[in-house]
Amino acid sequence: MKKEGRPTESRFRSRSEHSLDEKGRLSIPARFREILHEEYNDKLVVTNWHKCLKAYPPQAWEDIETTLLNQGKKEPGMAEFRRYVISGVTECPVDRQGRILLPATLRTDFDLKREVVLNGMLDHFEIWDKAAWDAETRRTRENFQNFEQSLSTLGIL
Template sequence: MVTTVGALKGNISEYRFRSRSEHTLDSKGRLNIPTRFREVLREVYTETLVVTNWEKCLRAYPVSEWEELEEKLLGQGQMEPGFGDFVRYVISGVTECTLDKQGRILVPATLRSEFEIDKDVVLNGMLHHFEIWDKTAWIEQTRKTRNRFPDFNSGLSSLGIL
């Protein structure tokens, strides 16, 4: 589907989840999805997301991207020793969330609680999916990454970026 839409709508690379934005959950746990992310969903995918727990944040995948990840877990993942624990953890948090008419999703209370997502959140684009972070956790993670930036030089160099 991605190739077809890309061919019809122009360069597919313009339809990726990029950048970050800060948001506030309402009292019911609804999260406004940024317009630029909704545009990616409308142009390339559907308005349904699969949200699940990850390491330090929630991840939100368009359904087709999530299905690709599941296939990898079913196929290649079974070959990895001890990988069942990872699969159990990630699959246990899976919730399908459809955008409402205002462009919001309801983040399940169980996931909000597990990641201490109370009110202030950061949405961070990761090209084919996006992350939902508690704002305080995001600030801490960003600080740690910034301090490790020299560690990325070898990888960036091998990709021809440096």
């Protein structure tokens, strides 16, 4: 379903603010929908994470599951992590209006009531409660100097 001339690997970039409707449906930004439609047949896997939900194309999520199965058993505490993350895994197809339905359990666990932020993370995107997102970005800005050594090592600075 991929268009000719399109990069081999599309990325989820940028952020946008959206509102959940009364049924818990969330409109996916057009730039994210295009990637999901053209490359992943309008499919998405959503799961709970630390402070937000994470949304992955199916193949990216399958890669994570494979890593957890093959290598995660060796790491202490990984059974607990797997239990938590896998318990929230939900396949969320994108409907014709470009929305996904977030299950009530995931909405409740992350206090997603109305205003949410979708934040691109290149190979996946995050779904945050707006207030939690604002607090997290404030904290990140305050601690930005902590990233300078890692950025320098990567050749970004």
